[in-house]
Amino acid sequence: MTRPELLNASSHRIPRLAEKLASKEYRDHYLDRSLRVFLANQIRALRGDENQGEFGEKIGKPQSVVSRLEDENYGRVTIETLLDIAKALDVALLVRFVDYPTYLRFTDEKSETAPLRMSKTGLGH
Numbered sequence: 001m002t003r004p005e006l007l008n009a010s011s012h013r014i015p016r017l018a019e020k021l022a023s024k025e026y027r028d029h030y031l032d033r034s035l036r037v038f039l040a041n042q043i044r045a046l047r048g049d050e051n052q053g054e055f056g057e058k059i060g061k062p063q064s065v066v067s068r069l070e071d072e073n074y075g076r077v078t079i080e081t082l083l084d085i086a087k088a089l090d091v092a093l094l095v096r097f098v099d100y101p102t103y104l105r106f107t108d109e110k111s112e113t114a115p116l117r118m119s120k121t122g123l124g125h
Helices: 003-007 014-021 024-047 052-059 063-069 079-089 100-109
Strands: none
Touching (some): 014 024, 024 063, 024 100, 052 063, 052 079, 063 079
């Protein structure tokens, strides 16, 4: 990935990240970390005011699984588990592969507070 490709993604973060993201090792770490944080925040937002036990009952998982899903360091969330959650909550799940400029634009639009602004259906604005 060349630096000009990264700079095409307009964001206040891009200039700061462009040099670091030129490194494949850094990109891999960045993707891993940011995706874990994003998923944990989404699960917390979907849970809303319910405690982990109540939410677990709703999605057919024990409280301990909900706790792990909300732990950004867990890192073993499966597509199957995410599909189970989506089905239980009657929401869609979107998983796709994109280039890094697209990923950076998307994650810039979905700030850390974005999952907290989700509607009652669990879908963002």
